[in-house]
Amino acid sequence: MRHDRFQPVPLIAVSIVAGIVGWSGHILLLPTALAFPILWARAQTRWVAALVSAGYFLAASRGLPQGVATFYSSDLWPGLLLWLCASVSFVGVHTALWTKRSRVRPYHYLAAMVLMAFPPLGIIGWAHPVTAAGILFPGWGWWGLAATTAGLMGLVTRMWPAVMIAFAGFWLWSAATWTGPHLPDGWQGVDLEMGSSLGRDTSIQRHRDLIATVKVHGVGGSPMIVLPESALGFWTPSVERLWVKALEETDVTAVTGATTVDAAGYDNVLVAISATDARVLYRERMPVPGSMWQPWRTWFGQSGGARAHFFANPIVDLGSARGAPLICYEQLIVWPVLQSMLDDPDLIIAVGNGWWTRGTSIVAIQHASAIAWAKLFAKPLVFSFNT
Known part of the structure; x- marks a missing residue:
């Protein structure tokens, strides 16, 4: 009796x-x-399964309260509330699908994995265990994803020790032979340390500084230079003319974050700028829920908030290269990268603006997730982050 009582x-x-x-x-x-x-x-009961799920998810997303407090310059309470609210989907799904029936348990867990990987619940499907596929089976692509999914189903059966041993073997072999994803030829990502001023300081001098940074990095023979999310601030005709003119007589193309605004709201975008033209390259499929994406505004006839484009533009064309862009939050969830991989891109472009994550592991987790997916599908990876 005492053992049963303390088993949870x-x-x-x-x-x-x-x-x-x-x-x-x-x-x-x-x-x-x-x-x-x-x-x-x-877990012996549904209640224990709920507590196990909550413990895992809250621990995995532990940086959220501090990050929210930094972003809004507030105390921890708003961040703690958002942290707990965000766990509801993960905990709810795994609690509802938990079962004592061992024969159907693998299929219940498969359903939980799918629900947390794709919208609507996958919108906050952080900390998905399937992300580990890139470490266990680097270069295996869709077969590696299938093997990991099958293995995860096996871990909820009585055969879990054998499955765990098999996973451990692949893990050790991968760790012993590990190399990171390579940088694509002709591409270079630029990391900045401009804090909260990036994207908010829209002065001419800031743009000139960024242009100079692009030109300096382009001198080394990398014609494609990537800058972080929101680097340009608002994307306007004046900003476009300034950058196009500044890149005249160069072979450089800058791929950089910006924001486009209209009466209904705004888009978090990547733009491509060269000496001859400039265009919006990519519109973020999943902005950060709550702080950026606020769909409830439309329910009350209000405008504002970032638009989510969900399944739009999974691939972008840049000359002869086809890239899979992932802006910030998209690196933490599953479906954007899987949708992009369906089109077999030439590289992954991962950008972010993580100044508000200082003191947390959020940016490191974004890097790890992007690297895992790049390794799984054997794709070159270019990073550009601001901290």
Whole structure:
């Protein structure tokens, strides 16, 4: 009786450890997240399954309260509230689909994985264990994703020790032979340390500084230079003319973040600028829910907030290259990268503006996630972040 009473405690404790370690931002520790389905399956009651799910998800997303407090220059309470609200989908799905029936449990867990990978619930499908596929099966592509999915289903059966041993073998082999994704030829990502001023300081001098940065990095033989999310601030005809004129007599193309605004709201975009023209290259499919994407505004006849383009523009064309853009939040969820991989792009372009994450592991987790997907599908990867 005493054993049964305290059995949930170690399950919950280990789920918290799995969330912390697996989502620490260290790429080779991502497979630690595979412990979650084992713990979920070993729960004796639905209530314990809920606590295990909450422990894992809240631990994995532990940087959110501090990040929100920094972004809004507030205390921790708004961030804590958002943190708890964000866990509702993950915990609710895994609680509802938990079952004692071992024969159907793998299919229930498969349903949970799918629900948390695609909209609408996948909109906040952070910390998805399937992300570890890139570490376990680098270069396997869709076969690696299928193997990881099948293995995750196996982890909720009585055969979980054998599946775990197999996963551990692939993990150790990958760790022993690990190399990061390579930078695509002719591309260079520029990391900036401009803090909250990037995208907010729209002075001519700031634009001149960014243009100079692009030109300096272009001198080394990289004609494609990537700048972080929101680097240009508002994308206007005046900004377009300034940049196009400044890049005259160069072979450089700048791929950079910006914001386009109209009466209904705004788009978080990437633009491509060269000596001959400039165009909006990509509109973010999934902005950050709550702080950027606020669909409830339309319910009350209000405008504002970032638009979510969900399944639009998964691939962009840049000369002879086809890229899969991932802006900031899109690196933390599953469906944007999988949708892009369906079109077999030549490279992944990952940008972000993470000044508000200082003191957390959020940017490191974004890097780890993007690297994992790039390794799984054997794609070159270019990063550009502001901190």
